[in-house]
Amino acid sequence: MTIKSNILLLTSALLLAGSVSTAVAQKSIELKYKLLPGDQFSNKSNIEQTIQFEAMGQKATLDQDMVFYMTSFIDSVKDGMITQRTVFDHIVMDQQIFGMQIKYDSQDSSTFDSPMGAEFATQMNKMIGAAVISVMNERGQVDRMDVSALGDAGDMSGNLNSGNNYAVYPDHKVKVGDNWTEQITPQESSNMTVNMTYTLTRSTRQQAMLSLNGTLSENLTNPESNGKVDGTMKGEMTIDRKTGMVSLSKIQMDMTMQMEKDGMTFPATVTSFIDTEIKKIK
Numbered sequence: 001m002t003i004k005s006n007i008l009l010l011t012s013a014l015l016l017a018g019s020v021s022t023a024v025a026q027k028s029i030e031l032k033y034k035l036l037p038g039d040q041f042s043n044k045s046n047i048e049q050t051i052q053f054e055a056m057g058q059k060a061t062l063d064q065d066m067v068f069y070m071t072s073f074i075d076s077v078k079d080g081m082i083t084q085r086t087v088f089d090h091i092v093m094d095q096q097i098f099g100m101q102i103k104y105d106s107q108d109s110s111t112f113d114s115p116m117g118a119e120f121a122t123q124m125n126k127m128i129g130a131a132v133i134s135v136m137n138e139r140g141q142v143d144r145m146d147v148s149a150l151g152d153a154g155d156m157s158g159n160l161n162s163g164n165n166y167a168v169y170p171d172h173k174v175k176v177g178d179n180w181t182e183q184i185t186p187q188e189s190s191n192m193t194v195n196m197t198y199t200l201t202r203s204t205r206q207q208a209m210l211s212l213n214g215t216l217s218e219n220l221t222n223p224e225s226n227g228k229v230d231g232t233m234k235g236e237m238t239i240d241r242k243t244g245m246v247s248l249s250k251i252q253m254d255m256t257m258q259m260e261k262d263g264m265t266f267p268a269t270v271t272s273f274i275d276t277e278i279k280k281i282k
Contacts, residue, residue: 028173029203032138033244035082039074040282041245043086043165046275053259053268064095071281081143084134088127095120126151140168140244141182164251164274167198167210167237169244174200184214192229192255193219201236207247208239216255231255231270240280249276 044067051062069090076083095102104121105111106128112121130149136142168182179199196214203209216231235251253272258265 027203028175029200029208029241030173031167031169031200031208031239031241031244033082033136033140033169034138035074035077035243035245037074037076038282039243039280041072042279042281043070043072044068044277045070045165047272049270049272051259051268051270053266060097062095062097064093066094067092072278080138082136082138084136086132086134088130091124091127093120093124123151136166138244139171140166142184164235164249165246165276165278167239167246168196176200176203192216192257194233196233206241208241210237210239211235212237212251216253229255229257231257235274243280245280246276246278248278249274251276 047064047066047068049062049064049066051064053060053062067090068088070086070088072084072086074082075085091104091106093102093104095104102114102120103111104124106125112118112125127150132150133146134142135144168184170180174180177200179197181195181197184194184196194214194216196212199211199213201209201211212233212235214233216229216233218229231254233251233253235249237246238248239245240247251272251274253270253274256267256269259268
């Protein structure tokens with residue numbers, strides 16, 4: 001075969017592949033969770049966060065890196081409702097504030113004993129092995145979430161699940177370019193609500209890619225909310241169409257809020273970068 005023939009063959013193949021890709025992209029697809037009892041998923045969330053605040057006339061910056069390793073178990077699927085149990089397996093944190101550093105690793109007991117980290121470790125250790133129970137429908141709308149097993153750390157889990165590791169899907173088929181808006185409140189005790197707009201940016205037979213743009217606001221249904229929350233959330237997600245689960249997500253969250261410490265409240269700005277990877281393991 002001549003070089004010219006090879007080029008023509010390659011060009012034809014590329015054009016055909018492009019035509020197939022375009023056809024898939026233009027086709028309307030249904031997005032929903034297709035899970036079975038016994039399904040298991042590993043979940044790794046990496047959070048880089050900077051918190052700036054002013055207390056008693058002093059400005060401060062807290063930088064922290066957090067990595068959460070979790071396993072999710074699908075316990076039941078009945079009448080369109082999915083019960084999921086997510087267990088915290090391993091947590092790693094690195095905090096820096098006022099020139100001091102606090103390191104914590106749930107699998108390294110030497111990090112439990114530092115003067116600055118002992119109280120912190122006591123609280124975080126309670127999360128290891130504890131489970132968050134959530135019940136949602138096939139679209140991803142959460143009906144209820146039980147974080148009682150986490151004790152005082154429950155609100156951290158709720159905010160960790162504020163739309164970075166699952167998507168809420170529309171009740172109709174969508175094609176590339178379509179968007180829809182959903183309200184996400186992970187739990188009644190959460191301090192914030194997310195109003196999220198999703199856009200389908202690309203679709204293949206195996207995956208769907210979504211862009212996200214959302215606003216953060218105070219959860220007005222929580223009477224114990226500590227103050228105003230205002231911010232934005234943006235990023236992208238890759239969806240496994242076979243299960244409906246998020247396989248990859250990259251989220252940036254920027255917000256202002258009121259923090260509370262020892263009965264005092266003070267304003268803070270928070271910038272977070274959240275990368276999540278979810279894999280089916282069973």
